[in-house]
Amino acid sequence: MSEQQLSIPNADFDWESYEKGETNRDISKEQLAETYEQSLSNVNDREVVVGRVTAMNKREVVVNIGYKSDGVVSLNEFRYNPDLKVGDEVEVYIESQEDKKGQLILSHRQARAARSWNRVNEALENQEIVKGYVKCRTKGGMIVDVFGLEAFLPGSQIDVKPIRDYDVFVDKTMEFRVVKINHEFKNVVVSHKALIEAELEAQKQVIIAGLEKGQILEGVVKNITSYGVFIDLGGVDGLIHITDLSWGRVTHPEEIVELDSKINVVILDFDNEKKRIALGLKQLTPHPWDSLSETMKVGDVVKGKVVVMADYGAFVEIASGVEGLVHVSEMSWTQHLRSAQDFLKVGDEIEAAILTLDREERKMSLGIKQLKADPWEGILDKFPVGSQHKAKVRNFTNFGVFVEIEEGVEGLIHISDLSWTKKVRHPAEFTSVGAEIAVQVLEIDTENRRLSLGHKQLEENPWDVFETIFLVGSIHEGTIVDLMDKGAVIMLPYGVEGFATPKHLVKEDGKPCRIEEKLNFKVIEFNKDAKRIILSHSRIFEDIQRASQAAATEGESDAQTAGKKTAKKRASKKGKEEEELLVQAPMEKTTLGDISGLAGLKAKMEEEGK
Numbered sequence: 001m002s003e004q005q006l007s008i009p010n011a012d013f014d015w016e017s018y019e020k021g022e023t024n025r026d027i028s029k030e031q032l033a034e035t036y037e038q039s040l041s042n043v044n045d046r047e048v049v050v051g052r053v054t055a056m057n058k059r060e061v062v063v064n065i066g067y068k069s070d071g072v073v074s075l076n077e078f079r080y081n082p083d084l085k086v087g088d089e090v091e092v093y094i095e096s097q098e099d100k101k102g103q104l105i106l107s108h109r110q111a112r113a114a115r116s117w118n119r120v121n122e123a124l125e126n127q128e129i130v131k132g133y134v135k136c137r138t139k140g141g142m143i144v145d146v147f148g149l150e151a152f153l154p155g156s157q158i159d160v161k162p163i164r165d166y167d168v169f170v171d172k173t174m175e176f177r178v179v180k181i182n183h184e185f186k187n188v189v190v191s192h193k194a195l196i197e198a199e200l201e202a203q204k205q206v207i208i209a210g211l212e213k214g215q216i217l218e219g220v221v222k223n224i225t226s227y228g229v230f231i232d233l234g235g236v237d238g239l240i241h242i243t244d245l246s247w248g249r250v251t252h253p254e255e256i257v258e259l260d261s262k263i264n265v266v267i268l269d270f271d272n273e274k275k276r277i278a279l280g281l282k283q284l285t286p287h288p289w290d291s292l293s294e295t296m297k298v299g300d301v302v303k304g305k306v307v308v309m310a311d312y313g314a315f316v317e318i319a320s321g322v323e324g325l326v327h328v329s330e331m332s333w334t335q336h337l338r339s340a341q342d343f344l345k346v347g348d349e350i351e352a353a354i355l356t357l358d359r360e361e362r363k364m365s366l367g368i369k370q371l372k373a374d375p376w377e378g379i380l381d382k383f384p385v386g387s388q389h390k391a392k393v394r395n396f397t398n399f400g401v402f403v404e405i406e407e408g409v410e411g412l413i414h415i416s417d418l419s420w421t422k423k424v425r426h427p428a429e430f431t432s433v434g435a436e437i438a439v440q441v442l443e444i445d446t447e448n449r450r451l452s453l454g455h456k457q458l459e460e461n462p463w464d465v466f467e468t469i470f471l472v473g474s475i476h477e478g479t480i481v482d483l484m485d486k487g488a489v490i491m492l493p494y495g496v497e498g499f500a501t502p503k504h505l506v507k508e509d510g511k512p513c514r515i516e517e518k519l520n521f522k523v524i525e526f527n528k529d530a531k532r533i534i535l536s537h538s539r540i541f542e543d544i545q546r547a548s549q550a551a552a553t554e555g556e557s558d559a560q561t562a563g564k565k566t567a568k569k570r571a572s573k574k575g576k577e578e579e580e581l582l583v584q585a586p587m588e589k590t591t592l593g594d595i596s597g598l599a600g601l602k603a604k605m606e607e608e609g610k
Contacts, residue, residue: 047093047094048091048092048093048094048111048114048115049065049091049092049094050065050089050090050091050092051063051064051065051066051071051089051090051091051092051106052064052065052087052088052089052090053084053085053086053087053088053089053090054070054086055086056075056084056085056086057075058075059074059075060072060073060074060075061073061074061075061077061078061084061090061108063090063092063106063108065092065094065104065106067104069098069103069104070104071092071094071103071104071105071106072103072106073090073092073106073107073108077107077108077109078090078108079133079145079173080131080132080133080145080146080173081131081173082173090108090111091108091111091112091115092106092107092108092111093106093107093108093109093110093111093114094106095107095110109148110148111148112147112148113147113148113149115147116146116147116148116149117149117186119147120146120147120149120151120178120181120188121181123177123178124178124179124180124181127177128177128178129175129176129177129195130146130147130175130176130177130178130190131146131173131174131175131176132144132145132146132151132153132173132174132175132176132190133145133171133172133173134153134169134170134171134172134173134174135150135170136170137166137167137170138152140154140155141153141154141155141156141157141158141166142155142158142166142169142170144174144176144190146176146178146188146190149186149188150188151176151178151188151189151190152187152188152189152190153176153189153190153191153192154189154191156193157179157189157190157191157192157193157194158192158193159192159193159196160193160196160197160200161222161223161232162223174192175192175195176190176191176192176195177190177191177192177194177195178190179191179194200235200236203234203235203236204235204236207233207234207235207236208236208270208277211267211270211277212267213267213268213269213270214266214267215266215267216264216265216266216267216284217233217264217265217266217267218262218263218264218265219231219232219233219234219238219262219263219264219265219279220232220260220261220262221257221258221259221260221261221262221263222237223259224253224254224257224259225253226242226252226253227241227242228240228241228242228244228245228253229242229245229253229256229257231263231265231279233277236277237277238265238267238270238277238278238279239276239277239278239279240253240265240279240280240281241278244268244278244279244280244281244282244283245257245281245282246281246282246321247282247285247287247288247320247321248288248307248317248320248321249307249308249315249317249323256281257281263281264284265279265280265281265284266279266280266281266283266284267279267280268280268283287321287362288319288320288321288322289321289322289359289362292319292322292359296354296357297354297357298354298355298356298357299353299354300353300354301351301352301353301354301371302318302324302351302352302353302354302366303318303349303350303351304316304317304318304323304324304349304350304352304366305317305347305348305349305350306344306345306346306347306348306349306350307323307346308346309340309341309344309345309346310340311328311339311340311341312327312328312340313325313326313327313328313330313331313340314326314331314340314344316350316352316366318364322364323364324352324354324364324365324366325363325364325365325366326340326344326350326352326365326366326367326368327365327367328340328343330355330365330366330367330368330369330370331343331344331367331368331369332368332369332407332408333369333372333374333375333376333407333408334404334407334408334410343368350368351368351371352366352367352368352370352371353366353367353368353370353371354366355367355370369408374408375406375407375408375409376408376409376446376449379409379444379446380444380446383405383409383441383444383451384441385441385442385443385444386440386441387440387441388438388439388440388441388458389405389438389439389440389441390405390436390437390438390439391403391404391405391411391436391437391438391439391453392404392434392435392436392437393431393432393433393434393435393436393437394410394433395433396426396427396428396433397427398415398426399414399415400412400413400414400415400417400427401413401415401418401427401430401431401437403437403439403453405439405451409451410451411439411441411450411451411452411453412450412451412452412453413427413437413439413453413454413455414452414454415427417442417453417454417455417456417457418430418431418455418456419455419456420456420459420461420462420463420531422495422497423489423497437455438455438458439453439454439455439458440453440454440455440457440458441453442454442457462494462496463528463531464528465494466494466496466526466528466533467526467528469494470492470496470498470523470526470533471523471526472523472524472525472526473522473523473524474522474523475520475521475522475523475540476492476493476520476521476523477492477493477518477519477520477521478490478491478492478493478498478518478519478520478521478535479491479516479517479518480505480513480514480515480516480517480519481497481515481516482515483513483514483515485502486501486502487499487500487501487502487505488500488502488505488513488515490521490535492521492533492535496533497533498521498523498533498534498535499532499533499534499535500521500534500535500536500537501534503538504524504535504536504537504538504539505537505538506537506538507519507537507538508541513537519537520537520540521535521536521537521540522535522536522537522539522540522543523535524536524539
């Protein structure tokens with residue numbers, strides 16, 4: 001039909017009726033309007049209805065809900081559904097049937113929000129897979145738009161493998177499973193990992209069913225921890241423990257493997273129930289002990305590196321995966337070495353002699369001191385009894401001092417052999433660790449490698465001289481150097497010490513002696529063998545008091561004797577003899593014989609008086 005033909009009006013059209021509002025002679029305009037209204041959908045404001053997409057562009061979606069006009073919805077409200085197309089049915093919320101411009105106002109977002117909680121609960125109850133739009137990243141995870149609600153996707157629920165970059169998931173539409181709903185706080189938690197795990201579980205069953213011990217598989221390093229490496233075997237994970245990575249010592253698995261790298265592994269063991277698979281890497285290579293030289297034997301000197309230290313020794317790697325133990329007792333001829341850390345440290349490269357070698361048990365013991373001559377060989381010639389030497393103090397005990405004459409040759413100075421004069425309670429009072437001290441060899445025990453040494457023997461025994469100086473009864477000046485409950489230690493001339501009990505430490509005025517006080521003391525006991533001198537300060541003035549009392553008593557006796565002589569002159573000769581007997585009797589020491597004589601004399605005098 002041409003353009004000219006279209007412009008020709010219908011000759012039968014009743015323009016007069018049309019101007020009056022009459023389009024049909026039999027039906028009025030009002031009737032037509034009513035019929036038209038009845039043909040439209042009956043909709044109300046604030047109601048959710050289902051519409052059909054009739055058109056789309058980059059910004060808007062046109063939706064027909066069967067109303068007299070179509071509604072327009074922003075395309076942003078459909079971001080969660082990138083597959084939306086013309087003809088799809090969508091839910092919309094009627095905000096207004098007609099705005100100022102006569103436009104129908106619809107909202108898909110509000111429609112989803114109105115029904116979102118019902119949909120979310122149904123999805124959780126039915127384990128339904130839902131689509132969601134990842135809006136943004138947040139602390140610990142992502143925010144996902146699900147049914148118009150903001151749901152939380154934890155970082156651990158994004159994938160089965162650790163995620164290093166969350167940002168790659170932003171603005172993506174993914175499938176999720178609702179795993180948790182908090183109705184009180186309107187919180188929804190979703191998981192994408194749950195979907196992957198469900199798929200992997202089916203794959204695991206197939207993979208595990210075909211596993212066999214000793215089977216070699218290719219895998220990808222999925223995760224590295226301090227205790228081992230997790231390997232992805234194509235849907236199922238296995239663990240290589242750190243001890244199965246290498247025959248040698250491994251400090252951290254990162255020394256052996258790299259993340260995301262492909263490696264071959266061997267299946268060591270697996271558990272169908274627990275879905276655990278133990279893998280090995282070192283088992284793909286022969287054991288280093290099997291390739292150890294057949295000519296290696298006890299006595300050979302080998303080089304190695306210290307890889308592990310312990311208090312009891314050091315483990316030395318002489319080849320990759322081949323280690324030997326150097327016990328602390330085999331590190332040095334020196335006997336005072338108590339811990340291996342005093343001699344070696346990790347990383348030291350050393351030479352050692354093979355002491356034992358067990359290829360079946362794969363054990364080896366090494367020694368370092370064997371590379372040096374034994375210092376105890378020819379000990380009797382180097383350090384004969386009576387010889388004097390310089391030694392170094394190594395350590396103390398309550399009973400003496402351990403010293404080292406030379407490396408590997410140690411001896412003990414007993415506490416009683418430190419000094420002739422000083423009472424040593426502990427060796428620390430006499431010397432110090434690391435100090436040099438002169439010693440004399442007293443005794444040698446070659447079988448047990450023991451030396452008995454002395455220090456005081458370097459000097460003559462001063463007690464031979466003290467015996468002539470500190471005689472019993474002699475008085476010497478001394479200083480109280482130590483005061484105890486049981487007595488005091490007094491420092492006397494020539495550096496010798498004496499001891500006094502508390503009763504001998506009372507001064508003439510009755511007060512006790514004090515420490516560091518300088519006083520005179522009398523020797524009341526001297527024992528050369530026990531090297532003991534017992535002193536007394538109180539005995540000095542006590543002896544003086546006793547002497548004074550004795551002198552006073554003797555003077556009084558002399559006066560009484562003179563008075564009695566005058567009385568004798570006045571008596572008769574017979575009475576004189578009897579009076580002399582009576583006067584002299586009390587002055588003599590009384591004995592049993594004296595008592596019987598006095599009794600006889602008394603009887604004779606009574607008879608003469610009668």
